[in-house]
Amino acid sequence: MARSHITAILLIAATHASAAFSADGPREPEQTVAAMKIYGDLEATVFAAEPMITNPTNIAIDARGRVWVCDVVNYRGNQGKRPDGDRILMLEDEDGDGRADKSTVFYQGHDVDSALGICALGKKVIVSCSPDVFVLADEDGDGRADRKDLLYTNTGNKQHDHSAHAFLFGPDGCLYWNVGNENQGIFDTEGNVVSDLFGREVRRDGKPFRHGMAFRQRLDGSDFEVLAHNLRNSYELTVDAFGDVWFTDNDDDGNRGTRFCFTLNGGNYGYTDELTGSGWRSGRLGSSAEIPIRHWHQNDPGSIPNVLNN
Numbered sequence: 001m002a003r004s005h006i007t008a009i010l011l012i013a014a015t016h017a018s019a020a021f022s023a024d025g026p027r028e029p030e031q032t033v034a035a036m037k038i039y040g041d042l043e044a045t046v047f048a049a050e051p052m053i054t055n056p057t058n059i060a061i062d063a064r065g066r067v068w069v070c071d072v073v074n075y076r077g078n079q080g081k082r083p084d085g086d087r088i089l090m091l092e093d094e095d096g097d098g099r100a101d102k103s104t105v106f107y108q109g110h111d112v113d114s115a116l117g118i119c120a121l122g123k124k125v126i127v128s129c130s131p132d133v134f135v136l137a138d139e140d141g142d143g144r145a146d147r148k149d150l151l152y153t154n155t156g157n158k159q160h161d162h163s164a165h166a167f168l169f170g171p172d173g174c175l176y177w178n179v180g181n182e183n184q185g186i187f188d189t190e191g192n193v194v195s196d197l198f199g200r201e202v203r204r205d206g207k208p209f210r211h212g213m214a215f216r217q218r219l220d221g222s223d224f225e226v227l228a229h230n231l232r233n234s235y236e237l238t239v240d241a242f243g244d245v246w247f248t249d250n251d252d253d254g255n256r257g258t259r260f261c262f263t264l265n266g267g268n269y270g271y272t273d274e275l276t277g278s279g280w281r282s283g284r285l286g287s288s289a290e291i292p293i294r295h296w297h298q299n300d301p302g303s304i305p306n307v308l309n310n
Helices: 029-034 291-295
Strands: 007-012 020-022 025-027 043-049 056-061 067-071 086-092 102-109 117-121 124-129 132-137 147-152 175-179 212-217 225-231 245-249 259-262
Touching: 025 029, 029 043, 043 067, 067 117, 102 124, 117 175, 212 245, 225 245
Parallel strands: 007 043, 056 117
Antiparallel strands: 020 025, 056 067, 067 086, 086 102, 117 124, 124 132, 132 147, 175 212, 212 225, 245 259
C-alpha cells in the first residue's frame, strides 16, 4: 500500500463465492481486477470479496479507515432470500496489508433490506433505506449497533432504487445527500413535510421542486437547502476541497443521456419540462434532435448545462 500514487481499493461481489462472473464463467477476484482498464497512476486492488461480502450497494470509510458496507440480498424478487434481513457490515484491515481480514455485522434486520446509502460518523451511522432514513449508534463501543433513531420518514418508496441515497459529511461540517425521482418529498419523524431555509416545502410537485433532488443540511437537520432539483436518479454527491458539489445522473435506461454535473445552488437540471413536467420524449418547440440534449432539456431557458454527456 506504500505507493507514491493513488490506490483504488475495490470490494467485489459476485454470483459465486470469491469469484466475479463473466461470459466465460466465474472468475477469481484478482482475475477481475486484472481485466480492468485503470486510468493513469491509479491502482486497483481487492479489499474484500465473497464470501465476506455478498452484494454491496454503498460503502463509506470512517476516520479509522474502516469500510462500512450496505450488504444487500433482499431486493425486489429476492425479498426473503436472506431470512434474517440485510446487513450493515464493518470491514477492517487489521494487519495493514490492504485487504480486509475482519468483518463485523454492525446491524442486521428487515428494516435495512435494500439499503442504498451509508455514512459513518464516529459512533453513529446514517443508513438510507427508503421509506426511512435512520441513525444507528454504537453507544457501548462493541462494534454493534445498540440504538436506532429515525431521521426522516416517507422519503422515497420501499424497494425502489430511485429513492433516498447516501449522506456525505462535507468539509464545511454539513451533511450532503440526495433522492431519486421516486420520492414524494422529504418528511420528518412526525410525517410532516420538511421546509427549506426559505420556507418552501420540499416536495416533488413542481412548486417549485421536481423529481430527484440534492440537499445540504446541518447535522441537527437545520438550515435545510435544496441544492439542485429536476434530476433523475443521482446516486451520491461528492464535495471537493473547495466546497463545490458534483454528481452524476443516469438516463432513462440506456437512452444515451448519462451525465456528469456541477451543482449550481438551487439549479434546475432539466429532467422534465420546467413548466409542464413532461418528459424528454414529448414533442415541443425547440426540442433538439440530439437525444442527450433533448433528454435533459438543455435547450430550455433556465436548465443548468451538463458538464459532460457520457
